[in-house]
Amino acid sequence: MNLRHLLVGLFLAATAALHAEPLTRAASVYARPEPSATVLKVLPVGTEPTPALNPAEPAPAGWMAVEVAGPRELFVSNGDVGKNLDVKPGAFFYLRADRRAPVVATMQPGDKAELANLAGDFTSFMVEKPIVGYIKLGGGLATAPAAPTRPSVVVSGPVAAGEIGRAAMPRFYEGRFAATQNFITYKHPYNFQLIDSTGNRFAYLDISRLLLTDKVDLFVDRVVIIYGTARTLNQEGTKRVIEVESLHLK
Numbered sequence: 254m255n256l257r258h259l260l261v262g263l264f265l266a267a268t269a270a271l272h273a274e275p276l277t278r279a280a281s282v283y284a285r286p287e288p289s290a291t292v293l294k295v296l297p298v299g300t301e302p303t304p305a306l307n308p309a310e311p312a313p314a315g316w317m318a319v320e321v322a323g324p325r326e327l328f329v330s331n332g333d334v335g336k337n338l339d340v341k342p343g344a345f346f347y348l349r350a351d352r353r354a355p356v357v358a359t360m361q362p363g364d365k366a367e368l369a370n371l372a373g374d375f376t377s378f379m380v381e382k383p384i385v386g387y388i389k390l391g392g393g394l395a396t397a398p399a400a401p402t403r404p405s406v407v408v409s410g411p412v413a414a415g416e417i418g419r420a421a422m423p424r425f426y427e428g429r430f431a432a433t434q435n436f437i438t439y440k441h442p443y444n445f446q447l448i449d450s451t452g453n454r455f456a457y458l459d460i461s462r463l464l465l466t467d468k469v470d471l472f473v474d475r476v477v478i479i480y481g482t483a484r485t486l487n488q489e490g491t492k493r494v495i496e497v498e499s500l501h502l503k
Contacts, residue, residue, distance in 0.1 A: 275299050275300065275301050276297070276298055276299060276300050276301075276302070277298065278298060279295055279296060279297050279298050280295070280300075280302075280388045280389070281294075281295055281296075281388065281389075281499065282294045282295070282296060282319060282321055282387065282388055283386060283387045283388070284348050284355040284357060284386060284387075285387060286312055286313055286316040286318075286387040286389075288389070288502075289501070289502040289503075290355070290387075291348060291355070291478070291503065292425075292478055292480075292499075292501055293321050293348075293357075293384070293386045294321050294386065295480065295499070296388070302317065302319040302388060303319055303383075304317060304318060304319055304320070305319055305320050305383075305385045308385045310385075312387055315389060315390050316387050316388065316389055317387065317388055317390055318385055318386075318387055319386055319387070319388055320384070320385065320386075321383055321384050321385070321386045322383050323379075323380050323382055323383060323384065324379045324380060325380055325384060326369055326377050326378070326379055326380075327346035327347065327348065327357065327358065327366075327377065327378060327380045327384070328348070328349060328350045328351075328354070328372060328375040328377050328378075329344050329345070329346060329347070329366075329375060329376050329377075329378060330344070330345070330347075330352070330374065330375055331375060331376055333360075334376050338368050338376075339366075340360045340364075340366045340378060341360065342360055342361065342362055343359060343360060344359070344360040345358075345359060345360075346358040346360065346378075346384070347375070350372040350373060350374070350375035351375075357384040357385055357386070358380065358382060358383075358384045358385065364380070364381075364382050365380070365382070366379070366380050366381075367379045422482060423480055423481055423482050423498060424480070424481075424482075424483070425478060425480050426447060426455070426456075426478070426479045426480075426481070426483075426495060427476065427477070427478050427479070427503065428447040428448055428449050428450070428455055428476070428477070428479075429447070429448040429475065429476055429477070430445065430447065430458070430472040430473060430474070430475055430476075430477045430479075430500075431445065431446050431447075431448050431473065431474060432444060432445055432446075433445065433446050433457070441457065442457060442486065442492075442494070443457035443459055443494060445457070445458040445460060446458055447477075447479060455493075456483055456493040456494055456495045457486070457492070457493070457495070458479070458494070458495055459481075459494050459495065459496045462496065462497060462498055463497060463498075463499075463500060472500060472502065475502055475503075476502070476503045477500055477501060477502055477503060478501045478502075478503050479495060479497055479499070479500055479501075480497070480498050480499040480500075481495045481496050481498045481499070482495065482496045482498075483495045483496075484496070
């Protein structure tokens with residue numbers, strides 16, 4: 254075997270080693286290696302995570318840095334946007350329009366970023382390159398349900414019952430996790446609810462699928478991100494419940 258063939262063989266072996274074993278259970282991909290961090294995506298069973306080669310934040314013990322495929326809307330500080338509204342090389346891509354938000358990628362020559370919106374001191378771009386996230390190792394890499402088929406949905410107010418009926422699929426919801434209050438004359442169908450930004454109940458929460466029911470008090474009166482399927486409880490569509498599949502602090 255000549256040197257060229259040896260190098261090719263080593264390259265192919267190294268490339269194959271970059272892919273982890275298929276997931277035996279679904280896994281959440283976090284923006285930072287912390288269980289309370291924002292969930293970027295949920296990888297379904299059978300996915301082979303692609304380890305990130307040069308993550309900005311090395312993964313600590315028990316975590317693995319992985320690539321999350323784009324496109325995705327990310328934010329750049331206006332000081333890193335050129336006169337032609339292009340992103341300057343080396344600029345940080347933030348997850349939100351906030352310098353305290355996680356940095357999930359860096360602009361490199363040749364990267365594609367399409368202008369999306371202005372957001373105060375930031376400009377958002379649709380970025381095609383993969384971004385870096387983190388999955389927690391152990392237990393079959395299992396922390397969450399199958400991946401959604403569209404981007405996260407932030408709950409900021411009631412959604413029409415017809416929309417929920419048509420969707421009939423898991424989605425992300427963000428709101429305040431709260432307990433319901435049962436009285437002698439009236440008993441709520443569920444013990445927990447999701448409160449929207451107006452202070453009203455968006456939906457009851459069915460947490461029977463979760464494995465953390467003994468720790469659920471840790472989420473009460475805190476902002477959470479929920480992944481689950483919503484359905485109506487009455488014909489009028491005035492009452493709904495989300496069958497919760499995963500629950501995370503924001």
